Amino acid sequence: MSQNTPPGQTDLFDLPPLVDTPDALAELVADLRDQSWLAVDTEFLRERTYYPQLCLIQVATPTGRVACIDPLALTDLAPLWSVLTDPGITKVFHAAAQDVEVLLQAAGAVPAPLFDTQIAAALSGLGDQVGYARLVEARLGVKLDKSASRADWSQRPLEPELLRYAGDDVRYLAELYPALRDELAARGRLDWLGEDFARLADPAAYANPPAEAWRRVRGHHQLDGAGRGILQALAAWREEAAAEADIPRGWVVRDELLLEIARRRPRNAQRLGKLRGSHKLDEATRDALLGRVNATLDEPPAQWPAVEARPQLEPAGEAAVDALMAVARLAAEEAGVSVASLTARKELERLVAGETDLPVLQGWRGELAGRRLHAWLAGEIALVGRDGGAALA
CATH class of the missing domain: 1.10.150.80 (HRDC domain)
Structure with a gap:
């Protein structure tokens, strides 16, 4: 919403076009094909159905173009699917899992390669699982109106305030992405995200046996x-x-x-x-x-199926988990990330019990915390009190 727009009113200049004809889709797709990346979001309903009902697809380009595509009006979205699955175009989402699941159901393929700004934000010190509105406000100083988050997106025509809301979900995402990408690249952390993004782009992750x-x-x-x-x-x-x-x-x-x-x-x-x-x-x-x-x-x-049981640790083992949590917190503080983005107590219980195939020991989590956790378990480093707090020595 424009800063000059009175509360409760919609600035028509902020409204993205609703692409609901084959000709409009063809023109948009021709532009999207020339981009190296796209910000993408969806609106869907599943309150009354088993399968999610895709109601809207929003895109924004590096050049500032924002558009909303109406899958309820368009019978052939194949041109759009070809763009969203183009390996040469990065698709940028925030908290991608649900959007990817919905698009996989609709298109039959995952929109890959992809970049998730929620995961990237965790490596930028903005907390674990930060919401889109909070991220936009923290990084861009814009306070989003989220009053339409429970709207019925299957209703037509779409009200202007819904179009503006939908457009904002990619308008600012397109501003966030380059800044987060460049910041992580400068800190040598951009490549760390590869494994997380690969898991999000794996169709098997969305199987529902x-x-x-x-x-x-x-x-x-x-x-x-x-x-x-x-x-x-x-x-x-x-x-x-x-x-x-x-x-x-x-x-x-x-x-x-x-x-x-x-x-x-x-x-x-x-x-x-x-x-x-x-x-x-x-x-x-x-x-x-x-x-x-x-x-x-x-x-x-x-x-009959078995339930995965938590390790039954002796008091000494529980004390070791406590110490490992402290090591993880110190690693998180030093790296400027949340400890929740690195590990959880249940995972450290499994580590103390002898398991090694754990996320905290792999990828960027292994770089930031896993090596120190192993080193503490091996007695190579110690957790000591220092200046009223804890430190590794």
Whole structure:
């Protein structure tokens, strides 16, 4: 919004064009093909569907051009997909994962190569998982209006304030990217981001195998082997049913009921009917759930999934984790990054337990912290008190 625009009003000069015809898309794509990088964002809905509904794609170029592309009006977005998957054009996102997932679903390919300003900001000392609005305000001094963050982007026509909001999500991203990129390059940290960005660009990262859906149900760690097996079977069936009907998982069966069925293990409709929330199920759903409960209980226990257990450490091991957290904090402070961007206590517990295939030991995290953690464990450096604080010696 222009600084001279009264609150609650929209400056029409700030509105990006809405590209909603084949000719307008062709003209835009011709310009995008000539760019070395693009700022990209999306607006989508998934409250009423299983698959995200892509409602808007925003782009900004190094030359300052901003445009919003309407996938609900355009039947052929192949020209745009060819740009977003062009290996010679870097696609810049903020907190890229959801946008990449949505574009992968729509285009059938990941928009790569990519650059994530949220990850880059962590290496610039701006904190772990910093939000876009906070980053824009911290770096550019612009306070964004986020009142439209819960808008229904499927409604047409789009109101001017929504177009302005959508445009701002890439307008300032295009200003942030060169500054963050050049700063990290000057500090010798730009190459450190390669592994993180490669993971974001890996289509396998967005796979959603039904057999793993049970791990997203809160409380699954509390179940025993049979309960985990039942929950795995129920959650897999629900995932497939939701995908087939293109409705949210919770519209099929809520998490709470799945977990309760896994705990109580009803083998017939009478016992299932005693569980809270089961009266809302139709007959076909009840039959499907009971069929999977009975089939799982008839399986050999060896087929039930295991929960990844946290290492059980002795008091000396817990003390070692405390010391490693202190080492990590010192490394983070020296590097000007947040300790959360380097590691977490759970990871250090695994390190003390003897695991070595850990993110903190790899890539830029290994450079900043991993070597020191190893050195402390090997007795090569010590954590000492100094001037009322801690230091490595």
